[in-house]
Amino acid sequence: MQKSSHRLQDAGSTTRLTRAAGTLDGPVRGGLALLANVPTVLKVGWHEPLLDARVLHASQVLLLLGYLAALLVTAFAVIRSPERRRDFLSVTRPEQIIVLFGVLSFAWSPGPKIAAALLIMFHLTRGYLSLVRTAIPAGLVFIGSFVVLIAVGTMALLLPSATPPDQPISFVDSLFTISSAISQTGLVVRPTDSGFTRLGQVIILVWIQVGALGVIVFGALIVNVLGSSMGLRATQTLAEGTEQGWSGQLSLQKLVTFIIIFTHAVELIGALVLYFGWPSSWEGMPADFETPGDRFYHAVYISVSSFCNAGFVTTSNGLIGLRIHWTTQVIVAGLIMLGSIGFPVLDNIRRVAWDRFRGRRMRDGALVRLTLNSKIILAATASTYVIGMTLMFISEVFGDGAVWQPSDGYGTAVLDASFMSINRTAGFNSVDTSQMGLLSHLGLIFLMFVGGSPGSVAGGIKLMVFSVLALTVYATLRGRTQTTVFGRTIPEAIVRKSAALVVLALLFLLAATGLLALTDGPNHTLRELLFETTSALGTCGLSLGITPELTDPGKIIISITMFLGRVGPFAVVAALLNAARSSRARVEYPTEDVVIY
DSSP, X not given: OHHHXXXXXXXXXXXHHHHHHHHSSHHHHHHHHHHHTHHHHHHHSXXXXXXXXXXXXXXXXXXXXXHHHHHHHIIIIIOOSHHHHHHHHHHTHHHHHHHHHHHHTTTSTHHHHHHHHHHHXXXXXXXXXXXXXXXXXXXXXXXXXXXXXXXXXXXXXXXXXXXXXXXXXOHHHHHHHHHXXXXXXXXXXXXXXXXXXXXXXXXXXXXXXXXXXXXXXXXXXXXXXXXXXXXXXXXXXXXXXXXXXXXSHHHHHHHHHHHHHHHHHHHHHHHHHHHHHSOSOOTTOOSOOSSHHHHHHHHHHHHHHHHTTOOXXXXXXXXXXXTTOHIIIIIIHHHHHHHHSOHHHHHHHHHHHHHHHTTOOXXXXXXXXXXXXXXXXXXXXXXXXXXXXXXXXHHHHHSSOOSOOGGGOHHHHHHHHHHHHHGGGTOOOSSOGGGSOHHHHHHHHHHHHHOSOTTSSOOSSOHHHHHHHHHXXXXXXXXOSSEEETTEEEOHHHHXXXXXXXXXXXXXHHHHHHHHHHHHGGGSOHHHHHHHHHHHHTTOOOOSSOGGGOOHHHHHHHXXXXXXXXXOHHHHHHHHHHHHOOOOOOOOOOOOOOOOO
């Protein structure tokens, strides 16, 4: 008991010192970290630096020295106890390492820039976690973090050097592009390859990656690395933000570590395979594809965009030039599947495979097996793939589609249908979507609305929600009062939440389509508008070619729809209701039947 008491006291002391590190002179250091990034923006944000490069470099190093001085002043002037001073310096060690790296690497031009960027990320994460510990509802913190990221990304993309000198971007187009990137949608109002410079493309790629992993996961990772306790509210927010449904701080931290390692490992492997597997030339290939560095840059871009289900490409015609190439049909399609299947499922498969390889049948007193969640998701993924592929094959071969021609051969039709069925969550163009048949468009609307798996980078109402409702309908038709599958009963609360999410998603979809009909109806058909809004709400990115033609009000409507599709209609409404909810007694009313048919 005494040892436990000492550990609790030590943990409490560490927590207090961690908070002190952020409150004693946190605003001062945060301001210095922000100012230290200004020279970077002034240098790279314009086609020609606004000030001499040496002046900007020197001012950045001086600001980093000021940051180090603020740390030391706090440690020696405010914390007078030698023991507490040592503890304080221990807690702020990551900041010390970063700022010392920036100062000592002054002779290497990128060094101070990297340090300044790391420092501002550190303070933004600390500020985010401070908000998590407050009484603000966790859902609002999650939504607010995406709003802030969209605002920052919009400003970054408005920098003159983010676009070619003769193609400046408007505020609405910048907002639309960043909203599409952070929501992993892929709808574009200007070509990514020619409408943005390398800086603009990198900004888009960074926001794709941040949006895919989630700012909450990044925050939890940094806290995990620092060895600090996340706390109850942080754990709750992480669970809500990543849609994992896992409980327990230890499990969540392990899941976060797995997400980060797995994501970057898969993206790197995918980039290497694309680098060596791509042909030397193809129709629509990037203009800057001469050097190995350029080739690797584009391979990384396509790999990250594929795994994140983002749909952004640096080619001039999507993936049409690689329509039947094995890198598209195997690597890109495989990355999309891995990104959309959900991290809890991937982690469960990894655990089962590893334990079976080691000959272990039990873990922590439980049988090593696929969870019910994994079984349902894997079955639903296979079912929707087959349904989508069949619908699109029939539409293109026997319907009114113009994508496939008899001279292409039935093998090409099978490959097109297969890729587009997988592509329902990503939005790459391996064919001209506007030339597909009516049945294909109907099938894609259904697939985009359903989306990917919970806890994945894909959007939509989620495969689990659709599966639960389909199983409930099946059970009802058979006269059963419970929803069962694989020898298990799904709780009634899950069924009710699934129904609520579908209704909310349909209401959002109808509202967005109706508003878009008012702003852009005279120029486009209802099929085009419904396809566009479904793609935005499902964060897919497929389009019938009308995105660049939308009016500014129409682009704002689609931007909001993409945002809602990313954070989830249920999360939005739940967060707002939670914020407005007042404490009131719970009352149960008597039941009475109503007529439903």
